[in-house]
Amino acid sequence: MHEAAPGRPAWSRPADVAILTFLAGHSAEYPAIVANRIGMHAPHVEARFEVLAERDLVEPVTGEVVYRITERGQRALDAGALPE
Template identity: 50%
Template sequence: MAQPNWMRAADEDILRHLKEERPDYLALVANRLGMHLGYVERRTEVLVEHGLVEQVSEEVVYRTTELGEQYLAGEIDDSSLGLASCD
């Protein structure tokens, strides 16, 4: 599956983690994936902007959306996610 030009390799790792672990704190996501928290926070905001994950509580817990699940399953293409570059 080709990634949209705005997506980074870490984004798929974050998506997969949230799909497998369900809603989770970004600090735990960062720790489990071996990434810096600030980077995970920035990339998660990009995933939110593109509708792939959503915040599910006031405590800032995130999960994948239906669109995010479809992306991971290879059911949607780049045009469904937009081509805007976000870093």
């Protein structure tokens, strides 16, 4: 079972902040490209995108599943804390 790091919600994983940070510097991007740029496996990043989208931190912008960071995601990144 996964144990949350101090100061991080139980649902989150280390990849989440890396994904949000990457998207904050780009308009929108495919999960596979984000995975390549942040040095993580594409299937893991794709799964994390789904979790982040469920929490309204990213959103798909096309039918091809290209994501961008939401205002809520940007606020969380700026605050240095993902929401519970």
